[in-house]
Amino acid sequence: MTPRLREALGEMPVVVLTGPRQAGKSTLLQRDPVFRGRRYATFDDLATLEAARRDPETFLGEGPLTLDEAQRFPEILVAVKRVVDRARRPGAFLLSGSANFRLLRGVSESLAGRAVYLDLQPFTSRETGGRTAHPPALLGLLEGRPPLGKFPPFDFGAVLKGGMPSVALGEVKKPGIWFQGYVQTYLERDLRDLRHVGDLAAFRHLMRLTALRNGGILKVSELARDAKMNVMTLSRYLSLLETSFLVRRLPPYLGNQAVRLVKSPKLYFTDSGLAAHLAGMDGSAADHPLRGGLLENWVVQNLLALSEAHFADAEGAYWNIQGRHEVDFVLEAGKRVLAVEVKQGAISRDEDLRGLKAFQDAQKGPVTGILATTGKETLPLGKNLWAVPIPALLS
Numbered sequence: 282m283t284p285r286l287r288e289a290l291g292e293m294p295v296v297v298l299t300g301p302r303q304a305g306k307s308t309l310l311q312r313d314p315v316f317r318g319r320r321y322a323t324f325d326d327l328a329t330l331e332a333a334r335r336d337p338e339t340f341l342g343e344g345p346l347t348l349d350e351a352q353r354f355p356e357i358l359v360a361v362k363r364v365v366d367r368a369r370r371p372g373a374f375l376l377s378g379s380a381n382f383r384l385l386r387g388v389s390e391s392l393a394g395r396a397v398y399l400d401l402q403p404f405t406s407r408e409t410g411g412r413t414a415h416p417p418a419l420l421g422l423l424e425g426r427p428p429l430g431k432f433p434p435f436d437f438g439a440v441l442k443g444g445m446p447s448v449a450l451g452e453v454k455k456p457g458i459w460f461q462g463y464v465q466t467y468l469e470r471d472l473r474d475l476r477h478v479g480d481l482a483a484f485r486h487l488m489r490l491t492a493l494r495n496g497g498i499l500k501v502s503e504l505a506r507d508a509k510m511n512v513m514t515l516s517r518y519l520s521l522l523e524t525s526f527l528v529r530r531l532p533p534y535l536g537n538q539a540v541r542l543v544k545s546p547k548l549y550f551t552d553s554g555l556a557a558h559l560a561g562m563d564g565s566a567a568d569h570p571l572r573g574g575l576l577e578n579w580v581v582q583n584l585l586a587l588s589e590a591h592f593a594d595a596e597g598a599y600w601n602i603q604g605r606h607e608v609d610f611v612l613e614a615g616k617r618v619l620a621v622e623v624k625q626g627a628i629s630r631d632e633d634l635r636g637l638k639a640f641q642d643a644q645k646g647p648v649t650g651i652l653a654t655t656g657k658e659t660l661p662l663g664k665n666l667w668a669v670p671i672p673a674l675l676s
Contacts, residue, residue, distance in 0.1 A: 292371055294370055299379070299398065301379065301551050302379040322349070345373055345374070349378070350379070400526070407587075408444075416591075418674060418676045419584065419674075423617040424617065427667045430673075441563075448554055464485070489561075495575065496549060499519075528548060530548060531599050533599060536613070541602050541603040541605070543602070553582060562575065572625065576671075580609075581623075598613070600636075623671075624653065629662060637652065
């Protein structure tokens with residue numbers, strides 16, 4: 282993300298970096314060479330918070346200032362607006378936060394036209410493997426150039442770990458305990474001040490139910506029934522999960538006008554490791570009913586993180602013609618379109634390709650179709666159609 286952050290700081294007076302708690306925002310802002318020469322402050326420090334409350338504009342100065350956990354004192358945004366309006370300097374303020382219920386609302390109200398937003402996702406497999414020196418395979422795939430050669434076998438353990446740095450890098454011996462603490466902190470710290478979350482136990486139950494439906498099409502009425510809450514409350518709670526970057530809604534791809542296109546979003550967790558923990562999956566059994574959804578989640582979260590870092594204009598979606606064809610993930614970057622179907626196993630059959638072929642036929646322009654498998658080598662399957670190992674796709 283650092284190239285995009287550097288570019289944004291060169292253009293806009295305020296840059297807002299958001300993302301899940303513990304995804305590595307503070308570490309990035311304090312240690313990356315891109316941010317050398319900037320003053321760093323965090324509202325996690327009570328003395329810093331008190332200084333800002335006493336005299337916000339003196340605390341801010343003229344920049345460049347990196348301010349972490351900015352949501353702890355949302356009134357600071359009014360002072361940021363005044364400073365920016367007096368002298369519009371690119372890169373003056375870099376704001377960051379995880380519990381963004383108030384931060385995002387405050388920025389949209391106070392800093393309209395003055396700020397740009399970027400999201401820091403959990404680690405990708407490129408990052409955990411230390412393979413970021415070369416461009417991602419995604420760039421070549423969008424131009425119809427698949428990664429060739431043989432690749433190491435896919436390890437489902439990576440899906441269970443997810444991309445949270447502490448777990449993904451093996452810094453904790455028991456990920457289950459770490460995730461348990463993560464959920465507890467989220468419930469007790471991030472949600473405690475929200476008056477409209479009246480029952481934290483019900484909210485925790487909803488998180489688990491959502492994890493059990495990970496990768497599925499969101500059916501709000503069914504989920505509300507199973508969670509034993511009304512649709513309005515459920516919708517509000519889902520919005521909170523999304524605003525705090527625990528879940529994301531993947532919209533349907535509506536590039537063509539098929540009558541039976543499914544138009545409800547699919548629901549994924551931002552991190553497959555957290556989804557696995559909440560769903561109670563602590564092993565990689567090949568026949569586990571949640572395995573397919575978690576694998577799909579892992580691929581989608583990686584592709585979305587890569588597109589966020591490398592394509593400012595990219596849009597991610599899925600495609601489904603009710604009762605007939607489906608494609609798990611569609612990435613549209615300008616006029617280039619990539620369609621990805623995730624498959625457990627290495628051998629492709631005709632039925633595995635039906636959705637991809639139907640999607641290609643339905644589009645006006647060229648589409649690169651990828652069957653993402655757990656195999657070891659890239660294989661041609663037809664015109665603009667390949668079977669690609671998941672490690673190669675995400676490399």
